[in-house]
Amino acid sequence: MSAKVAIVADRVGWEERELIRRAPDFGLEIDWVNDESLCLGGSGSPSVDRYDALLIRSRSYTRGGLIATLAESSGVPVLNSAEAIHACENKLVLRAVLRAAGVPVPDFRLALSRKDFEKALDDLGLPVVLKPVYGGMGKRVTLIRDADLAHSVYDYVEDLGHAFEQACLVEPYLGGGSIRCLVVGREIVAAAEFESAGADWRSNAALGNQSRALAHDPEVQKVVDGVVDRLGAGVYGVDLFRTPSGHLVNEVNHAPAWRGVASTxxxxxxxxxxRHVQETLA
Known part of the structure; x- marks a missing residue:
C-alpha cells in the first residue's frame, strides 16, 4: 500500500510536478494541498490526518512554519521540521543559530533605524549589501557602493509600512558569485556555482544567473554538515559565499527550487x- 504524502504549497511549480510524477516509482502517493485551505488548530486536524507525512513547499516561510508547527503538534511527520523552517524564515535568526553552532557566516549588523544603519556603515565600510531580514529570491537586496547614495537608499526602507519590512541586515559585499548546495537528508545531491550576469550583480539562483556544476569539495561538505547538524536532516538549499578565508553560509532555504541546479x-x-521521505516513514 502506498504511503500518502501531501505537498503543502501555495502553488504547483515545476519541482512539485516532478515530485508528484516520480512518486509512484518509490511507493508514494503525493497530493498537492493548498496551504490556504488547511484551517489547522482544532482538537483534530482532518485536513492532514489522512496523510503519512507533509512535505512543506510553501513559498511563504511564515505560512510554512505555522503549518509545520500545528501539524507536528497533531503527530503528523513534517519535512522540514517546524524548528528548521522557523530558523530559515528569518535571516537574523538563521545567522545567530548557525554562528552559535560554530558554522561560519558573514559579518553583519542588524539595522532597525537610520542610526543603526549609519553605525553599520562606519563599522563595515563600503561597499555593503542591505537586505531585508524577511524575504527571499534576491528581492530588495541592494548593493551600496557610494556613500552619497547610502542614505537615499535607506529613505526607501523608512517608507515601508511595517516594522518587519524595515528590519534589515547590513553586511560586507563579498563578490558576485555564490554556491548553491541542494541537500537531501544529510547529503549534498547537487552543487552549482552561480555567477551574476549582465548588469544584475546578484547571483541568486532564482534570477536565472549563469552556473556551472561544482565538484565535491571537502570544505563545502564540512560547512554543510554543520548546517545540517544544527537544523536537522531535511531538504535544503544552502547558499554559500566563497571567500579567501573559507566558505560562509549566506542563506538556507527550507523549500528550495532546484530546476537550475538540476539542469546544471x-x-x-x-x-x-x-527516498528521503521513504526513510523518514520507515
Whole structure:
C-alpha cells in the first residue's frame, strides 16, 4: 500500500510536478494541498490526518512554519521540521543559530533605524549589501557602493509600512558569485556555482544567473554538515559565499527550487527526495 504524502504549497511549480510524477516509482502517493485551505488548530486536524507525512513547499516561510508547527503538534511527520523552517524564515535568526553552532557566516549588523544603519556603515565600510531580514529570491537586496547614495537608499526602507519590512541586515559585499548546495537528508545531491550576469550583480539562483556544476569539495561538505547538524536532516538549499578565508553560509532555504541546479548538474533530485521521505516513514 502506498504511503500518502501531501505537498503543502501555495502553488504547483515545476519541482512539485516532478515530485508528484516520480512518486509512484518509490511507493508514494503525493497530493498537492493548498496551504490556504488547511484551517489547522482544532482538537483534530482532518485536513492532514489522512496523510503519512507533509512535505512543506510553501513559498511563504511564515505560512510554512505555522503549518509545520500545528501539524507536528497533531503527530503528523513534517519535512522540514517546524524548528528548521522557523530558523530559515528569518535571516537574523538563521545567522545567530548557525554562528552559535560554530558554522561560519558573514559579518553583519542588524539595522532597525537610520542610526543603526549609519553605525553599520562606519563599522563595515563600503561597499555593503542591505537586505531585508524577511524575504527571499534576491528581492530588495541592494548593493551600496557610494556613500552619497547610502542614505537615499535607506529613505526607501523608512517608507515601508511595517516594522518587519524595515528590519534589515547590513553586511560586507563579498563578490558576485555564490554556491548553491541542494541537500537531501544529510547529503549534498547537487552543487552549482552561480555567477551574476549582465548588469544584475546578484547571483541568486532564482534570477536565472549563469552556473556551472561544482565538484565535491571537502570544505563545502564540512560547512554543510554543520548546517545540517544544527537544523536537522531535511531538504535544503544552502547558499554559500566563497571567500579567501573559507566558505560562509549566506542563506538556507527550507523549500528550495532546484530546476537550475538540476539542469546544471544532471542530478536526479526528485528521486533523492522520494527516498528521503521513504526513510523518514520507515
Amino acid at each position: 548538474t544532471g542530478a536526479d533530485i526528485p528521486s533523492a527526495i522520494a
